[in-house]
Amino acid sequence: MRSAYAIGLDVGGTRIAAGLMERKGRIVHESKVSTPKEAGPFAIVDAMIAAIGDVMAGVQPSEVAGVGIGLPAQIDFAHQSVEYCTNLPIAGLDVRGLIMSRVKFPVTMDNDGHTAAFGESCFGAAKSLRDFVMITLGTGVGGGLFLEGRINRGSRGFGGEVGHVVLEVSGPPCPCGGRGHLESYAGRPAIIREAREAAGTYRGSSLARRAGGDIEAITAEMVVEAANAGDKAGVEIMGRVGDMLGEALVGLVNVLNPQAIVVGGGIGESCPLVIERAAARIQDEALAGRRDVRVVPALLGNDAGVAGAAALAFEDHDSREGLH
Ligand SMILES: [Zn+2]
Structure with missing residues (x-):
């Protein structure tokens, strides 16, 4: 039977978003709660279960295909186990088993970069594309590869x-423990670090003013706003983020020859300069025959994670039921 709804969960370090989604991608119920990170792993799983209950109020369980969950974690997909997780204390915990014992739906977990890519491919900027690379620019830099459909x-x-x-051998430290990775230049902490330095150096920059005169209070969003308003320091910092992203993409475009690069995440979606500069790098540097790749902003915004996770639940349900 083709169930009418699937539930998608997007679990982040600060909030858990859940949605009840129809097959065509319309999210009919939504729920957002803070991630009870300090209360420990079982409290986080309980909050996920409560969010599932919230969004399916009024709907018969038989109408629900299953639950898809995007996590900021390294998921062994075949075993559905959480192997590594930097932001939440859930590595090694049988998240899927705990949830399935309580909600009685099939549960499918995936990395949140993968669910975002899947969401954009089903309903967003990459609809009908066979080959694209998803990049999410936020506190971390994530993404996913969508290849051959x-x-x-x-x-x-x-x-x-x-x-x-890797963009620079022995470059600045990356939160993963490596050095000189794209995230070391394009993640929120890197943007904030650059902005604090610039606010002390550039007289007349709006960065310090935007933070009420307190350099320590500068956020990455303030830097994006400054760049979008043409502030010199803001343009320099976000332009460099775009350049570094572009350098990483030149390598990926040369290797994978995708049709498009979809740039999402809070920072990626709000700063056109980053996309322009990254696209310019690819135009200048990618190998011949690959330069027609489009660099486009993601379309689903905050809903990408929930929509992609729910779409994953539909896909799993349909392949179990032989509906593909
Ligand atoms: Zn890294």
Whole structure:
């Protein structure tokens, strides 16, 4: 039977978003709660279960295909186990088993970069594309590879970590423990660090003013706003983010020859300069025959994670039921 709804969960370090979605991508109920990170792993799972209950109020369980969950974690996809997770204390916990014992739906977990890519491919900027790279610029830099019409997860499910492409040998430290990775230049902490330095150097920059005169209070969003308003320091910092992103993409475009690069995440979607500069790098540097790749902003915004996770639940349900 083709169930009418699926539930998508997008679990982040600060909030858990849940949605009840129809097949065509319309989210009919939504719920957002803070992630009870400090209360421990079981409290986080309880909050996920409560969010599922919230969004399916009034709907018969038989109408629900299943639950898809995007996590900021390295998921062994075949075993559906959480292997590594930097932001939440859930590595090694049987998240899927705990949830399935309580909600009685099939549950499918995936890395949140993969669910975002899947969401954009089903309903967003990459609809009808066969080959694209998704990049999410936020606190971390994540993403996913969508190749030959499906998410490419690599051998265990850990593939697609485009934020950890090496740009500079012995470059600045990356939160993953490596050095000189894209995330070391394009993640929120890197943007904030550059902005604090610039605010002390550039007289007349709006960065300090935007933070009420307190350099320590500068956020990455303030830097994006400054860049969008043409502030010199803001343009310089976000332009460099775009350049570094572009350098990473030149390598990916040369290797994968995608049709498009979809740039999402809070920072990626709000700063056109980043996309312009990255696209210019590809135009200048990519190998011949690949330069027609389009660099486009994601379309689903905050809903990408929920929509992609719910779409994953539909896909799993349909392949179980032989509906593909
Ligand atoms: Zn890294």
